[in-house]
Amino acid sequence: MFRAWRPPPLAQARIAWGWSRHAASESRQPAAEHDSPYRDTVLLPRSRFPAQLPGRLQPETELETQQKCGFSELYSWQRQRKTKQEFCLHDGPPYANGDPHVGHALNKILKDITNRFYVMRGYKVHYVPGWDCHGLPIELKALSEVKGSENLSPMEIRQKAREFAERAIEKQKSAFIRWGVMADWANCYRTFDPEYEANQLRIFYKMYDKGFIYQDYKPVFWSPSTKTALAEAELEYNEQHVSRSVYMKFPLLKAPPKLASLLDGSSPASVLIWTTQPWTVPANQAVCYMPDSAYSIVKCTTTGEYFILAADRVESTAAVLDTQFEVVSTCKGVDLIDGSCAHPTIPGRVSPLLPANHVTMAKGTGLVHTAPAHGMEDYSVASHHQLPTDCLVDEGGFFTEAAGPELRNKNVLEEGNEAVIRMLQSAGSLLKEEKHVHSYPYDWRTKKPMIIRASKQWFVNTASVKAAAQEVLKKVKVIPTSAVNRMLEMLDRRTFWCISRQRSWGVPIPVFYQKNTGECLINSETVTNVIKIVEQQGTDAWWTLPVEQLLPKEAVAKAGGKDVLDYVKGQDVLDIWFDSGTSWAHVLEGAEQRADTYLEGKDQLGGWFQSSLLTSVAARNKAPYKTLVVHGFTLGEKGEKMSKSIGNVVDPDVVINGGEDHTKDPPYGADVLRWWVAESNVFTEVLVGPVVLNAARDDVNKLRNTIRFMLGNLAGFNPETDSIPAPKMYIVDQYMLHLLQDYGSKVTEAYKEYDYSKVVRLLQAFCSRNLSNFYFSIIKDRLYCEEEKDPKRRSCQTVLAEALDIVVRSFAPILPHLAEEVFQHIPYKKDSGGVFRTGWINASSAWKKPGIEEAIEGACAMRDSFLGSISGKNPLEYEVVIIIEPGLLFELMEALQAEETSSVSELNEIMMASQTTLLTELPKETPTDANIIRGSFLINLEGGDIREESSYKVIALPVAKAKCPRCRRYTSDSTSTPCPRCLTVIAGRGST
Template sequence: MTTETPLELKQTINLPKTDFAQKANLGQTEPARLERWTEINLYQLIRERRAGAEKFVLHDGPPYANADIHLGTALNKILKDLVVKSRTMLGYDAPYVPGYDCHGLPIELHVERKLGAKKAGLPAATFRRICREHAAAALKRQTRDFQRLGILGLWENPYLTMSNQYEAETARLFGCFVERGYVYKGARPVYWCIHDQTALAEAEVEYKEHTSPSVYVKFPLSNDTVDGKAFKREVLGSEDDPRQIFFLIWTTTPWTLPANLGIAVNPNFEYAAIENGAEVYIVADELVGMVADKCGLNRPQVIARFPGSRFDRLEARHAWLERPSLLMLGEHVTLGGEADAETELDVKEAREKSATGKAGTGLVHTAPGHGHDDFVIGKQYGLEIYCPVDNAGRFTSEVEHFAGERVFDANPHIVDFMRERGVLVFSENYAHRYPHCWRCKNPVIFRATPQWFISLDAHTPEAPVEVDEDGRDRTNYTEDEEDAHTSLRELALAEIERVEWLPAWGVDRMRNMLKHRPDWCVSRQRFWGVPIPVFYCASCQFAVTDPTIINHVADIFATDSSDAWYAREAKDLLPAGFACPNCKGTEFTKETDILDVWFDSGSSSVAVLEHYPELRWPADVYLEGGDQYRGWFNSSLMVGLAAHNRAPYNTVITHGWVINVQGAKMSKSEGTGVAPLEVIKQSGAEILRLWVASSNYQEDVRASDEILQRVGDAYRKIRNTARFALGNLAGFDPTRDYVPQSELLEIDAWALAELDAVVERALAAYRAYEFHTVYHTLYNFCTVTLSARYFDIIKDRLYTAAPHAHARRSAQTALYEIADALARLLAPVLVFTADEIWENLPPLVAGNGDVPVGRVPSVHLADFPVVVGERDESLRARWAQVYEVRDEVLRALEAARVSKLIGSGLEARVEIIARDPVYSLLAQYGEELRYIFIVSQVGVMKTENADAPQVRVTVARADGQKCERCWNYSVRVGEFTRYPTVCERCIEALAEIEAEGETA
């Protein structure tokens, strides 16, 4: 018996103690931690630690190095980081090499705007240098922001599509396509300014009001073909009927009529044949009235009706030229009447307004060289991409009657001409929005120009392809038995079936796209990109497309960058002594087109995965937004097939778009956007990361202030849960105090069984890339299992038992396992907080052999917890029932509280009358029940009455006095002279504490 004075009771309570702050202050602590990671070079440490482990390669789709990051970019990068970190902790060696897409039009446009008038006369090389600097600056800012998000990767050496090595590889890969015979030169309509004599990108045209002649023109049915005769018989009853059948078309660009090669109809529309004297016109049934009004036909008699599909491949004659015009089926044909307008915008506007009856006949004049839809359908039907208009917008000599005239000047002449010929049914002026050049403000035209294409359907070198004045070339095609006869499209369609798509509908979307996509036009009439490495013989115009030459050029790019294309003469880019294979000429000019930037980024799998030693081809995972089905997933697939006959990815994951609460698209201009950098500044990157993890990214993801508020609440709950565990581990030395499984108190064993189930669920979810399941599992575990139940119950034991007491060590053992597992499971999501938890776990000091000594310096170097399995499921089931009874008790306590019987639950004595299964369950726990229910006394009685409720709970005031130390009520308070205000339980604890001379 000690003779010292009694202890201060408050000092004998083991209150939580930890450096793990309650308030996260993420805005400040995150950057500090990032700095520490940089100091120890955490990413490299992870690489070293995983060296030799099985590889897992996520290949980063390069964001465009133009603007600053927005919420969508953040979502994309955080998801990738979740994949990389979780695979790492699952034991893989999962390196992450980020990249940037550096070439392309948006940067050019940006630079042009900045330069303004100064751009004129600037050498291409200088212009490219400025573009390069702009991209470099943008990607630097992006890198800083990505790192701030807590994303670990090879930030000091990302891949850049504008690096020498990358540009060289891009050129070589173009050579691969050439070698396989997929590359050809064809024509394709682009916006063309006849004033500046240059191609324009869509972003470079402006739409303004413009008045065009609107004309209705009749194209006669060919009466001398078999099909034509049959059709005539169908309409008029006899092929000898003197009446002539005409297809009535409408257009606002009469100057494109000389290039007419076809007429498109919608296969799903009804068309009518109407009589006008000795002539019969075919127009869309719905538009008969409108057309008749306009064209001044009285009381048109409908003599027959057909679905549009009936006209497929019928032949009409050109309105005045000795040339056929082919009837074709196209879904782009609308009744709005504007589908044959020569601009995309007109078409779109018509669609949006779903305008009816403004103009049109439902039959669309088609000139494949002068319109986008025309081009697509023309290709489909094998029409020539015919464009008899030169750079200056003048008709070429082959155009009868109008050769040499500028197209806009020719318009009225053509109208007059048609009127004289009697092929014009009606004309009027038509005001609409029409594209104009953004620089010179003149109206632009659609004009087919020579372009390089990659064929989706070429099977062999001899496959028929389009030829233009430059001819085509198929050098050095190697007869590779296996795939020589397989087209890119076929290869691609077969390959995507082997790829795993998440979500699964991705394969449908991809298949659909591949089936219908046109040949890939890889030419861009621009400067900021990888030049198409092709030469033209100065004397015979022969196009040199030779993989050997291309590789020679690529070697130059590798050392001098593709700027060399602009800085050097053709002869300095060709091997010494190279002569034209066709005419032996030795003078060459360079191709001026550059490659489509999708070719750049599509090349990344080879250019990056085969370049960085830590990576490998193919990638395990691509993960991008759903817009990339047509973009990067597609171009990467093409390049993969050309290079290695295989898709460059095993799994493709897509995420949805970020939208606001109303489900509308995020828009900065409307103020509905959430700025990621703002969120980071105010709440921390963790909140953004937790938001990503909480959302089901396979659908569109919602973001708003309220949602982020909720996520912030959740963060604090998780943080406090961890803090409670850490605080109660003060003084716990795992190597000394750890209680073996078999000696744990039952509820502690239960908590660990629950933890194990959580670990199992979380790991399965991580493996399946279902991060929101991880989040909900962990969050639910924190709120319900731990905070509301386990922690609340064990508080009494942790605080009031003697520090060394077995019961306390038992709880601490569970807390230790929980905190450790939480840190690991949270690490991919809460990268900063998990590391902070990790640091605040009790130190592992001198070991006794059972527990490993020391801990890796960061949780990101650790593995996920291991699933024990073989859980005692009966334990979990039993406790589930106990908690059901507990809920009943809590309800009863609340009622007692409302009626002012009690305040704190410890002021209560609970009496339970239960029927059997429940009674015997409760009986097992006996004295424990008061701790489980957090009341001072519990009495359990059995009833045999089958009419009684299973459980009946009544509440009374607890007997005895409140113990000053543990606040439980006991009739024995006051019995103990040394500590007269304390209960029998505390007396024992105090005795132990005094004996050991220890406080918490």
């Protein structure tokens, strides 16, 4: 018999069961061999649910499941629910320029796990997938497919780029659907949609009107290979770039007054300069020094010339120049004021000596050649001192006519550089040339070197908005927390954001220019008219319509102009980071227009996360998101970058459907891909490859086996009619409900924190340790050998039904195909709405009974002692004697076995022996050679108020009875006759 759990007498008065430890027994009862005449009387598991789906069966079954279970309708279904709880995950748009890759899989699956969790919890989820459709990479790829693309008109380029982006979107969309990503795939957002473009222009004008967007002529990162300005986020740095660096001299024209007595003109004197970009020398306008640093006047022992350079750089510079310097005098940088030099290659040009805080002493000579058109700090110096910022380099990176006949039309990074070095040599200014390996910015699309070049561009004044953006960001929850500091630092370094691009494929900057003066015209009337046209026709209208249709006469008159035809349309388009960064204005709903979550890779800390924040704060002084979740990049399983040449590229399509050779690239299905995503620590770099995927498949198959055991043993069980109320269950079954409640609570919290690897760890630990290794191993006899409807059997079936439901719901967001497949095989779930339409884990708080742990875990501690003493032998071949002195531990064990000796008690079930005897003292007839195992167990109840460490002894004795031919336990009088329990069951079956 079994009974309701009751606390033992010693504790009844004051017990409030507290938290304790988990059982972790690795012992397992051997499965019964049912080849006897009584085979048909044993209730073996029955289920059509397969333990594995080999070969093509896995992907084929997933496709069938998607169809049967309405994967494509789930998003629309949940949007129609009547609920006030909403969850919005705003999809950062992937770039529409190529095939779906494993990085897409990582990102989209993480988002889908999140959304499915919230759907199951009863929220109305808002998730609109999108694509980033404009920009240079798409334009370049589209044009690479066209012969003579250099002769195409802007509209022809736009058409080719649009077609390319549309094809890429369809490929990516098909893949995302196949991965099981839940969305309304007929209603996505694309940044080239007219309504999206119109919203983007509204935000642009709002920021312009507030003074956050302005036009200016200043140096920006420029890509000669693509003839456009780029933002910092579009650069990548080549650490092995080789520059032709030079040491050169700028002859002193006017000695600094404080040094005039030392430099009397009797010997030539110059300042020493080092640069890695000789091609910028023709644009030199000054030489900068650090005011607070020490400088030396030195005499070259070889030539007798005087040089000025930083005191800290004298020895190293002399060594590089293979000469010796005699220090004549040392002064402060401020003493160089009012000095000037002759330009080394342009006769008549004066280069003043000017103070600047950007000068460093780490390399070079401590004096910096300053070309305002080719350096951000240089430009700052020029602005302060009203120096010219003339640019002698065109859009393609070639010297212009203004650079002079020796340099005109020469590429500044190639023959132009060589020509300038020759000019320095001819002028006698070159002291040394050498190769210098250093980090240098490259265009991330063409993988070719950048230059810094002054040009007229449109900028967001991030200096005026970043303080507000940083304050707003501090209120955003960022996972992992370390990422917020990186983003704050990036914002701190960002003084402006160049948002204009010299391309055709993009959203035009809605500005008109007066033909004669170049003055720009933009006001609410001009922008309102352009937006109205864009809403109807898209931004193609900017290129196809004449200016008189785009620019209203009233707007020209208001600006003081006379004729619309005096104006031309601007040719620049907006940076694609501005495109995607304004997506909140188009996609997010409600007056707040704030998403609960943005979830993207760590590169977006300087990309979409930042552009979205800046545009939102500038336009409305708040962040567009409440939480940022930041994941790492995908790498090969050895931590190396993926590369076709290395052969370690993982194609999600091959992962799901297999490659040409299934022995090398087997079909894993989408759920294995999803498991890999969930089990990875996505907050660092995420490794993937054959070994990782094989392990993921094995994990999923282990999970299938656990589920199959539960399904098989629920045949013939109906929870509505057959369940046993928790208070009337076996104590060990109540214990399992307690563990289930705890598991459900922890899994829910892990999902809320986006910690899906923790979900996987909790799932694996629960299934392996608590279910397979512990619970399944002890209940097999009850399941297989008791009468079908016996309350003892129904008790553990009730637990299995609850465990199956909770376990499947807990992994459903991660493995939606498997979860729905399982629901189709549950014998008592007929025409259910499926796992996602029927809610989240429903674990009753009434199941939580921590005090039960002390009874079960105490018994498990003794079981471990017993199993350890028989060293892997079959425990059914033994009877176990447990000796505990009177006290709380004895009373706990007595609650599991009221009789002194039993083969059917709850304690005996846990011990897994054929018979268990519970005593308070060692029997007098104990054999002298008996192996007595001693141990102790600490009882900790009522939050530590009740603590009692009790010792126990365990003796394993060979069983005296015969093996029952039905249940295989040693409880029978004869090997040919079933034991009393089995005879009763068989007799009961015969009478029904």
